[in-house]
Amino acid sequence: MNKYVFIILIFIHFCSFGQQKAFTGNPDRAFKVARDLAFNKQRKQAQDTLLFILTKYPDYHDIRSFLGSTYSWDGHYKKAKDAFNYVLKKSPDRLDTWEAAIKNELWSAAPFSALEMIKKALKHFPENSEILYLKASAEEASNNPEEALVTIETILKNDSNHKKAKAYKTSLTTKLSLNTIGLKASVDLYSQVFDPMQFYLIKYARATKYGSIHGKININRRFQSNGVQFEIDMYPRITNGLYAYLNFGMSNSFLFPDIRYGAELYKSLPKSFEASLGFRALKFSATTTIYTGAVGWYQKNNYWSFRAYVTPGEPKASKSGTLSFRKYRSDANNYFSVDVGAGFSPEENRFNFGGNENAIINLQSQKFNLGYYFSSKNNTNLWGAQAGIAHQEISFNPGSYFWIYSFSLSWDLLFK
Known part of the structure; x- marks a missing residue:
């Protein structure tokens, strides 16, 4: 049927109701008109039509139940509850009405009322999957x-x-897995000058109602020497849409800063954006302070972010940035990632600069990384693999570059 003819027929039908003090038409046909109105974003007209039919047929339960659903869709939860209660009191064997009534309680943020209603529904429909x-x-x-x-x-x-x-079971299992232990192994292969450099990470994380806490042991093998760094990360929740990142680490190895610390605030923004701003401080022979911030955007199953680092120094500040993209699959633990960056940041290149900080933080560098992360069916085991390539200026030979090929594997175990 031509859409304009359809609209005209609806208009004529609705006007005919308005001229009557009592409904005298065909209730089934009028119900169909009301449903079409409701699903064509003309909810108020649909509700008026349904109420008009009910003046003559108050126990036409399909109509009153549908009226309740339209109220619920519009956020008029009390009106919806009254409509559903009327129907269920007279006809408690209506499964679809029980489902709609329970959803109305959940949507109105009344889970305890929903549970009371569910107890009653299960007496009529024991072990029904949808009610459960x-x-x-x-x-x-x-x-x-x-x-x-x-x-x-x-x-x-x-x-x-x-x-x-x-x-849902997978989601709940992940939510209830408050503890995580993890391992990560990485290697950097250099096209010249340096031998392969190895990095290992052992971590334990605990989720709390105040935010998560991560304890980490970083092990590094560079320049034919081994070093260990102890580090703690915290992500305290401040309020809805606002949380922080706090970091502290220490080491007695020349392969790491003696002390590192940092803080950052993260804020959710409208239109699925988020932003952050903070700093990192690394104490080598002197303390190097790095200012950092990021902007992220969630787009359906995609996530884009750009993070910048600015490190003050002489003769000028060093700047670096990384553009990241993630393509999520079933959930946040399953995704493909791409990172593209330019510039050298001591935050991302964690080794002691040997008193040559200013020269090193101004090095030219470009990088490209690919990652793939996936989980077991119950989300208990999480795995990750990453490969990358970087083109970096040699610190003791400015203007000359080497290639760095990076590979890493990670595994996390979630448990209660």
């Missing part, structure tokens, strides 16, 4: 993710192929 799924959602929303996981496992016990439940 909503029960798990309500349990998580009421800060009981452990109970939500038990509920999801009940669904999967009865239906092992329930796709939504399987995905």
Whole structure:
């Protein structure tokens, strides 16, 4: 049907209702008109039509239930609840109405009310998968993710192929895995001058209600010597959309700064943007301070970010920047990454400068990295692989460059 003819028919039909004090038409046909109005972004007209039909047919439960759904979509949760309660009181065997009513409670941020309604629904539909799924959602929303996981496992016990439940179980398992241990091994291969340089990382992380804490041991083998650095990172949550990064590390090896510390604030912005601003301080023979900031943007399953470093020095400040892209797959633990950067930053090149800081931080450098990160089915084991290439100026031979080929592998284990 031509869309203009369709609109005219709806208009005529609706006007005919307005001229009547009581509904006298065909309720099924009028219900169809109301549904078309609702799904064509004319919700108020649809609701008026549904209410008009109910003046003659107050127990036409499909109509009143649909009216409740339209109220819920518009955020009129009290009106929706009244409509659903009317229907369920007279016809408690309506599964779709129970589902809509429970969702209305969840959308209105009333998970405990949703749980009360779910108890009643399960008396009529014992072990129904959809009702149990909503029960798990309500349990998580009421800060009981452990109970939500038990509920999801009940669904999967009865239906092992329930796709939504399987995905939800993975999400809950990750949320409940408050502890992480991880290992990382990297190697840098130089086209000339230097022997291969090796880097190893051992970490333990703990998620808390205040933010996560990461303890790290960095092990480095360079210039035929071994060195160890102890480091702690913290990500305290300040308020919704605002958190911080705090860092402190120390070492007695010439391969690392004697002390390093830093801080940064991260803020969520409208339109899926985020921004940060902070600093890092590295104490070599003198203390080098690096100022850094980043801008990120989430676009569906894509994430773009640009991070800049500025290191004051003589004869001028050193600047470097990295543009990063991530393509996420099923979740935040599964993605492909690309990094492109220019400039030398002592934050990213963590070794002692031997008193030659000013010369080194002004080195010319370009880099390109590729990464692939993936997890096991239950998100308990996380793996990562990265390969990169850099073209960097030689510190003791300005104007000459070597190539650096980098490879790394990482593994994290999440557990309660």
